[in-house]
Amino acid sequence: MRSRTKVLDATLTLITRDGFDAVSIAGVAKASGVSRQTVYSIFGSREDLVSQAVASAALAELDDILTRLNGTESPCEYVVELLVAGRAAVRGNPVLSALHRSGREHPFFDTGMVSRAEPVVRQLLEPMSEKYPETVPEIDDITDVTLFLGLSVVLFDDPEMHSDDELRQFLTRWLGPAMPKP
Structure with a gap:
């Protein structure tokens, strides 16, 4: 090995x-x-x-996430489903779920974490850019928004706070007006 x-x-x-x-x-x-x-x-x-x-660990969950994303009908729905599926992956993967029980050494607070996470988010958004070419000119902003919302969804996750449907509705309400239309 x-x-x-x-x-x-x-x-x-x-x-x-x-x-x-x-x-x-x-x-x-x-x-x-x-x-x-x-x-x-x-x-x-x-x-x-x-x-x-x-x-x-996150990329190991990619197939399941991509399957959910294939059925989306708009850039907004793609990003929302990516965030909802991402939260589900964090909840269900033993390595990723450690993000919820991390102490002072939490990787989200490491210097340079955003620059290391950005390529991963960009890779997850690449199929959206192919499916919805109108997002290409705004992909940098969409990447940043998705990254920061994803961090918030994971850091402040509480199963009592929002079901997947409630999270989906909240994100759609706020992201919908800002996302490119197909």
């Missing part, structure tokens, strides 16, 4: 078992059977390691 895969697998295991606070370069190196230098040479920093681990 390649070192990168071993390190990511070990990181995901640590996050699932003990949360983000338990992830350190030394701990991941030990759990993956590689040297600390190997971890640093592949990922550069703890923040990059955690970001890439979370991104890999």
